[in-house]
Amino acid sequence: MIALHDSIYPQLEAGDRIVYLGNYFGHGTEATRTIDEILTFRRNVLAMPGWMPSDIAYLRGGQEEMWEKLVQLQFAPNPREVLEWMLDHGLSATLESYGMNPTHGLVSTREGAMSITRWTAGVRAAIRRHRGHDMFITHLRRAAFIPPQVMELAATGTHGGMGGAYARPMNDHAAPMLFVHAGLNPNRPLQDQGDALWWGGRSFDAIHTPYDPFEKVIRGFDPNQGGLHINGVTATLDGGCGFGGALVCAGFDRYGELFSLIES
Structure with a gap:
């Protein structure tokens, strides 16, 4: 990720937009270092003239959705099955990257709701020990879109799907683009997607025509691990x-056409 950030940084200009596509956690022991790098890059970008916090968006991935459910595990009707999954x-x-022992969580599910509550409180405390991580997790978005007045953007993927984008305003026509984590049900409006944004990967494969009002939908994670695919x-x-596999950074021009592809 550092290499991709280093590649993107010199190209950024005031008025650009950056979007990450989720799954900053999971399937690796570098979760805390990944978030640290994301936050460091954010500070560096916001230090440049003309940049605002609203210029950078972070989507919630399936891993982050699971993390949200984890810290509420005591309310699950079948907490042990949920945690095992x-x-x-x-x-x-x-959990291990935050210094937590998953086995202790499994033990707590046998002891009842109070024990689970104490364990999840420990999970929250572990997050707070890493500066900025708790705020980062609570400010994740469900989806993001590039409206017609935007010109250029680039997107990246990590851990099976974290993405970033930069975009520049323009005066002529641009292809409006929608960014999601993994899935999209083409038969539902965006506000009714629900969990399909995280777990509806198969529905995404059924998109063969533009998802109105967008001309292109970009995701960062394929649950079928089918690799890069752009049409x-x-x-x-x-x-x-x-x-x-590789961490990917792709760039799209104002018409939604690929102009850059970086793998690290």
């Missing part, structure tokens, strides 16, 4: 990072 799908490595109306920027 999440641990098997990447959360175990994330006229969709783009999947998942190089398999976290599963032995």
